[in-house]
Amino acid sequence: MRHYELDDADVAVIVGSGPGGASLALRLARAGLDVVMLESGRWIDPEDFVDDERIAFAQLSWLEARRATGGWTLAQDFPALPAWNGHAVGGTALLWTGLTPRFKDHEFRTRSSYGEIAGASLADWPIDPAELAPYYEESERAMGVSHRQGRPPMPANTSYRVFANGAERVGYRHYATGPYATNVEPYDGRPGTIQDGFNSQGDRHRSKWTPLVSEIPKAIATERFELRPESHAVRITLDAAGRADGVEYLDRDGVLRRQRAALVAVAGNAIETPRLLLLSATVGHEHGLGNASDHLGRHYMRHTTGVVYGQFPEEVHMYRGENMAGIVADESRHDPERGFAGGYYLETISQGLPSFTTFMEPGGWGADFTARVEGYPRTAASWICGEDLPQPGNRVTLSDELVDRWGLPAPEVHYDDHPNDVAMREHAYGRVEAMFRAVGAERVWRAPAMPSGHNLGTARMSADPANGVVDPEGRVHGVPNLFVSDGSVFTTGAAANPTLTIMALSLRQGDRIVDTRRRGEL
Amino acid sequence: MTEDQPAPAAPDATASTLLALARALYPHPGIPDGPYVRAVALLAADAAASSELSALVTAGAAEAAADLGDPGSATLEARTAWLAAHEGEAFFAFVRERICFHLYDDREVWQLLGYPGPSYALGGYLHRGFDELPWLPDPRVEELDEPLVEIGPLGASAAASAGVEVTA
Numbered sequence: 001m002r003h004y005e006l007d008d009a010d011v012a013v014i015v016g017s018g019p020g021g022a023s024l025a026l027r028l029a030r031a032g033l034d035v036v037m038l039e040s041g042r043w044i045d046p047e048d049f050v051d052d053e054r055i056a057f058a059q060l061s062w063l064e065a066r067r068a069t070g071g072w073t074l075a076q077d078f079p080a081l082p083a084w085n086g087h088a089v090g091g092t093a094l095l096w097t098g099l100t101p102r103f104k105d106h107e108f109r110t111r112s113s114y115g116e117i118a119g120a121s122l123a124d125w126p127i128d129p130a131e132l133a134p135y136y137e138e139s140e141r142a143m144g145v146s147h148r149q150g151r152p153p154m155p156a157n158t159s160y161r162v163f164a165n166g167a168e169r170v171g172y173r174h175y176a177t178g179p180y181a182t183n184v185e186p187y188d189g190r191p192g193t194i195q196d197g198f199n200s201q202g203d204r205h206r207s208k209w210t211p212l213v214s215e216i217p218k219a220i221a222t223e224r225f226e227l228r229p230e231s232h233a234v235r236i237t238l239d240a241a242g243r244a245d246g247v248e249y250l251d252r253d254g255v256l257r258r259q260r261a262a263l264v265a266v267a268g269n270a271i272e273t274p275r276l277l278l279l280s281a282t283v284g285h286e287h288g289l290g291n292a293s294d295h296l297g298r299h300y301m302r303h304t305t306g307v308v309y310g311q312f313p314e315e316v317h318m319y320r321g322e323n324m325a326g327i328v329a330d331e332s333r334h335d336p337e338r339g340f341a342g343g344y345y346l347e348t349i350s351q352g353l354p355s356f357t358t359f360m361e362p363g364g365w366g367a368d369f370t371a372r373v374e375g376y377p378r379t380a381a382s383w384i385c386g387e388d389l390p391q392p393g394n395r396v397t398l399s400d401e402l403v404d405r406w407g408l409p410a411p412e413v414h415y416d417d418h419p420n421d422v423a424m425r426e427h428a429y430g431r432v433e434a435m436f437r438a439v440g441a442e443r444v445w446r447a448p449a450m451p452s453g454h455n456l457g458t459a460r461m462s463a464d465p466a467n468g469v470v471d472p473e474g475r476v477h478g479v480p481n482l483f484v485s486d487g488s489v490f491t492t493g494a495a496a497n498p499t500l501t502i503m504a505l506s507l508r509q510g511d512r513i514v515d516t517r518r519r520g521e522l
Numbered sequence: 523m524t525e526d527q528p529a530p531a532a533p534d535a536t537a538s539t540l541l542a543l544a545r546a547l548y549p550h551p552g553i554p555d556g557p558y559v560r561a562v563a564l565l566a567a568d569a570a571a572s573s574e575l576s577a578l579v580t581a582g583a584a585e586a587a588a589d590l591g592d593p594g595s596a597t598l599e600a601r602t603a604w605l606a607a608h609e610g611e612a613f614f615a616f617v618r619e620r621i622c623f624h625l626y627d628d629r630e631v632w633q634l635l636g637y638p639g640p641s642y643a644l645g646g647y648l649h650r651g652f653d654e655l656p657w658l659p660d661p662r663v664e665e666l667d668e669p670l671v672e673i674g675p676l677g678a679s680a681a682a683s684a685g686v687e688v689t690a
Contacts, residue, residue, distance in 0.1 A: 051640040054627050104672045113673070153663045157652045164661035171676075176665040196646030204642050314657040319637065321652035334673050353637035357626040365547045365618050366602065373626070374550065377636040439658060 002223050004036050006259050011036045012513075013247045013261040015233045015276065018091020020486035021267030022211030022219070023142070023503045027510030029224040033517065036259055037225065038249050040232040040268075041088035046213060049202030053354045056201035060094050062087040065402045065410040066271070070394070072415040073448035077362035082413040083302070084451040085269050089229055090212030092269060092453060093499065094202045097324035098181040098209070099347055099385075100145050100500035102136050105129045106334060107342075107387070107494035113334060114341040119418055120389035121299055125491040126463035126472040135504035142503065143209040144187040146178040146325075152185060154178050157195060157321025159348040162312070162380040166435030167328045167346075174329035181209040181499070182322060188214065195321040197350060231257075234408060236264055236280040236289060236482065244482040250406055263513065263522055265474075265483040267506075270300065270455035273488040274396045275411045277459065277469075277476070290459065290469040290476035290484075297397055299390035299460050300413065301493040302452035304421040306384045307349060308429055309360055310436030311375040311443045318350040318380055331431060332495045340423040343495045344386025346432055351381065359450050372445070380436065384428040385454075387495045389418045396458050454498050459488035473512045474505065481522055485509060537562055539583040542593035544621045546601035550634075557631045561624035568620055575616065582613030 004011050012028050014021045017039040029035045041062075050056050061084060068075040068082035075082075086092040106113040108125040116122075140148040147153045154177035156164065167175040182199070185192040193207040206213045219225040230252035237258070239245040244264040251257050266273050274297040278288040288296050326348030333343045351359065357373060372379075394416060398409035417425075433444045462468025465477035474489050476482040485506050487498050494501070516522040540562040541555065569575040589604055590596040596604075608614045625631060632639050641647060671677060 051642045106673055147665055153665075155653060156661055156663050157647075158655045160663070161653070161655040161658050161661055164663075165658045168661065173666050173668065174670050175661070177663040178665075194642075194646030194648045195652035196641045196648075197652075198640075198642065205646070312657075316655065317651070319641075320647040320650075320654075329670055330676060333671050333676075335671075335675055337675055352639070353632055353635060354623075354627050357622055363618070365605070365622070367549050370548050370550050373548075374552075374635060 001220050002226050004034060004226050006257060008034070009245070009260040010034060010262050011259070012263050012265065013038065013259050014265045014267060014485070015247060016091060016267035016269070016272070016486065017089045017211055017216060017227065018086065018267060018269065018486065019093050019211060019499050020502045020506045021091070021265065022215035023506040024265055024267065024485045024510050025225060026215040026219045027507055028513060029219045029222040031510070031514040032224065033514070035219065035225045037227045038231040038233050038247060038259070039089050039227065039229045041086065041229065043089045043227075043229045044202070046202060046204055046206050049204040051196060051198040051201055051204065053201065053352045056198070060086055060088055060202055064404040067399060067402055067410065067412045068415070069412055070414040070416045072417060074415070074451060077448060078451050081451045083271055083455050084453050085271070085455070089216060089227065090210045093210040094212065095200050095453060096499060097199050098322070099324055099327055099497045100140065100143065100179045100181050101327065101329065101332070101345065101496040103129070103494045103496050103501055104332070107492070107496075110342070110492045117341060117389060117420060119391060120420070121392050122390065123460070123462065123467065123491050126461060132504050132508065135507045136500065138507055139500050139503040140179070142214065143181040143500070144183055145500075146180045146182065146184050147176060148179050151187065154180050154182070154184050154322060154325045157325060158316050159318045159321070159350050159380050160326040162310070162316055162439055163326045163328070163348045163382060163435070166439045169438035170431070170434050172328050172330040176327060177325045178327070180322065180325050183207040193322060197319045197321055197323060199323045232406065233268070233276055234279060234406070236266070236276065238282055238285070238479065242284060242479065244479055254406070263481040263483065265485045267485040269486055270458045270488040271396050271411050271413060273484055273486055274458040275398065278398050279408065285478070289479055289482060292478055293466045293468070295460055295467070296469050297458050298392045298395045299457040300394040300396055300415060300455070301388050301390055301457040301490065302415065303454045303493060304344065304384065304386035304388040304424050305449045306425050306429060307359065307381055307447040307450070308432035308436065309372075309379055309381045309445055309447065310441035311372065312378050312380070312439070312441055315377050316380045317377055319352050321350070323350045324348055324383070331428065338427055340420045340427065342387035342389070342420070342424065344384055344424055344428050345495055346428065346435075347383045347385055349381045349383040360447050361445070362448065372443070375443070382432045382435070384425065384432070385495060385497060386424045386428060387493055388421045390457055390460070390492055391416070391418055454487070454493070456487040456490040456493045456498060459484045461489045461491045474509045483509060483513070535587065536580055536583040537566065539587045539593045540565065540579075540617065542596065542601055543586060543605060543617060544625070546598055546605055547618055547621050548625055549598060553631060553634055557625055557628040560628055561621050564624040565617065565620040569616070578613055578616060582611075582617065
């Protein structure tokens with residue numbers, strides 16, 4: 001792998017190796033830029049992934065100090081784990097399951113489509129959906145998404161058979177096993193899935209797309225890229241002219257280093273990205289980089305979610321096969337007649353026994369709990385993924401009390417449900433219950449949100465610097481060579497699982513950066 | 523934790539009280555004491571990491587033993603009632619969470635409850651029934667070749683679902 005000196009001031013430094021950072025890195029390196037990637041987590045070879053939920057959770061998860069506050073159920077159920085992020089090369093993609101719906105056009109224009117909603121900070125995205133379309137297509141090819149760009153559909157596993165039959169019987173039409181970013185058959189040098197059911201444990205088989213098995217090795221092969229794992233960024237530095245000129249990070253031995261930079265892109269997920277920008281406060285940016293208008297860390301979104309479980313007279317064995325290869329899109333529309341704005345997807349979700357007992361009723365115990373545990377082989381489940389409304393008070397801040405292992409202020413994540421979120425969740429719960437009952441469920445029950453895999457909005461995109469943190473290219477307002485390249489930039493969250501859109505935005509941003517640099521302006 | 527792995531021992535009185543409480547927290551008549559004993563031992567090891575937690579567990583178990591007489595011979599109803607009366611307390615919260623965590627991570631429990639665990643070395647389920655569900659028809663897996671309504675109510679075909687009660 002190429003090596004760059006710390007005082008090489010001509011490199012692009014990217015913080016974070018998840019879908020956003022890795023897609024950008026590959027784009028820039030292939031265009032001839034020199035790229036240094038700082039990743040807080042370790043390199044873990046796919047062969048070392050473990051098909052055991054508890055072991056893999058400890059191996060792959062971001063487990064630094066965090067705190068959840070606010071009215072959301074997570075503040076009660078999992079106060080130290082508001083979000084479930086990856087902490088290894090490949091980022092949260094190591095944990096993701098792989099559904100890749102695109103945004104709908106109106107979801108880029110929610111303020112115009114939904115109107116004014118009290119308490120919500122809705123805004124239209126400052127980009128044209130048509131401009132993103134080719135990047136969506138390219139992202140689908142890069143991930144090898146099933147059902148798209150000539151890739152075959154995923155076959156139906158046991159969970160999907162329950163889910164799809166239920167959907168059909170309640171009158172839904174738009175159900176399918178994807179789009180799903182896992183190989184059905186060999187593609188891009190990776191094998192087809194063996195349906196082992198451990199997507200969220202990294203996927204030893206490499207059938208699931210992640211940067212670890214795709215963009216990162218491809219970037220290394222360009223010889224214009226250096227990956228530095230176990231390098232935890234702690235501060236972005238600015239020069240006298242107010243341009244980003246380096247990133248300070250702690251290496252694996254805890255030694256503070258500084259990599260000089262021609263440009264910096266932050267892709268640390270919607271919790272760590274605002275945290276790093278807040279930690280980088282300096283003269284002229286007293287409240288953090290990009291925070292002159294007080295939007296940094298605000299408008300945190302995590303999707304309106306919940307799980308419905310159904311138990312049937314006959315066996316399901318939900319642990320068999322791809323964990324989330326099933327989606328119903330009929331309710332993803334915006335239909336105010338349902339009593340809320342925006343839409344939601346229903347998605348299959350399978351859990352092994354450890355996760356099932358953790359999430360099916362957080363805090364639950366007693367004979368009623370164990371009766372449901374004993375019904376585990378006869379259980380199917382569906383996860384709700386709906387658009388939650390941005391609210392300025394839902395935000396990531398630096399804790400006054402809590403510190404991480406490096407002694408830096410930990411992030412606190414405050415979230416209150418908007419009434420629209422509550423109404424949507426209620427509606428969705430009822431629909432899944434109806435689906436499961438329609439195929440003979442003897443018992444159905446509702447479970448609250450799990451720690452968030454979808455974390456969005458904390459460095460929102462706006463054309464006007466007064467209304468957000470980054471411009472339509474993801475460039476931080478007020479720092480011309482500093483970019484954000486992850487879900488933090490989402491102006492609003494849409495109903496769709498976000499990874500495809502994160503990648504599409506990164507590829508688009510990469511093209512803009514390359515063009516700007518060729519013009520000598522970066 | 524495997525079934526043949528020796529478990530670290532908790533002090534006897536505390537351990538036997540915790541065992542009685544664990545069996546009331548997560549009562550599975552078909553599961554023998556072994557997995558519960560292992561879960562209690564792992565809980566004790568977790569508590570040993572901090573003197574505060576150790577004290578919390580020892581004191582809580584002593585209180586339960588005092589209230590229940592011999593917890594091992596107290597009825598399930600009596601133990602359940604004791605737990606319910608202490609549900610808001612730190613002792614309950616710690617013990618419940620740790621027992622749930624360890625009990626359902628026990629290989630013997632997995633086997634008894636029908637969860638096979640790791641599958642990779644067995645070739646996953648591609649040829650071992652990932653798609654076996656004989657009690658429902660084969661569903662379509664492709665997306666429908668018909669536009670999705672993006673704004674407004676569903677079309678007539680989906681109105682058929684109106685008969686299904688929605689809790690909202």
